[in-house]
Amino acid sequence: SQQGEEDPQALSIQEGENATMNCSYKTSINNLQWYRQNSGRGLVHLILIRSNEREKHSGRLRVTLDTSKKSSSLLITASRAADTASYFCAIFYNQGGKLIFGQGTELSVKP
C-alpha cells in the first residue's frame, strides 16, 4: 500500500501536555502533509514538509521528516481541549496530483 500508516490510532492526554503522532510510508515522496479533521467534517491543512526538509514549525506544531526511515512525526505542544480532533498524514504524489492519506490518529485532550 502506498498510504501512510499512523501511530497511535488513538491518543488521550490532559490539557497542557504534548501530543506526538507518527506516520510511516513506503515509497519515495514529493512532500508529506498533515491535516486535522473535527468530528467527520472537512479537513484543515496544518503543515507541509518537503522531501528535502527535516523539520518545520508552525505555532505550537512541529513536524519532522526522516526520509531514510520513511517516517514523519507531528508534535503538538501545550495541547488544548480545542485540539481534540483526528489528525491525518497525507503523502502527495505529483502524478495525478493525489494525496494518499493514512488512517489517522484520534486525539482527545481532556480539560
Place this chain on the structure above:
Amino acid sequence: ETGVTQSPTHLIKTRGQQVTLRCSSQSGHNTVSWYQQALGQGPQFIFQYYREEENGRGNFPPRFSGLQFPNYSSELNVNALELDDSALYLCASSTKGGLHETQYFGPGTRLLVL
C-alpha cells in the same frame, strides 16, 4: 473557512439510484479533487479534474464519474449506488503548478445509501 463549498450537506439514497454532488472551488484555484471517506477511515482519492479534464484517478469503478466546469466548479456523479458507497465525500481545490501543493477541503457531503 477554506472558501470551498459543497452541496448538499447530507443526502439519503436507496441502492441502485444515482447521485450528483457539487463543489465550488476556492477563488483562483483551477483544480478540484474528490475523496471518499468511510467511517473511521482516512480519505481515499477518487479523481482529480484540471482544466475540465480528468487528470488522475484512484481505484474506483467507472460508475464514479465527474465533471469540471469553466468556472472550475465540479460535480461527482455516482451511478447504481451500493450500500458501501455510504461515506463522507470531500472535494478539495488547489492550484496546479503552484508553489505549494496544498489542497483546501470543503465541509463534505454525507451520503447514506439504504
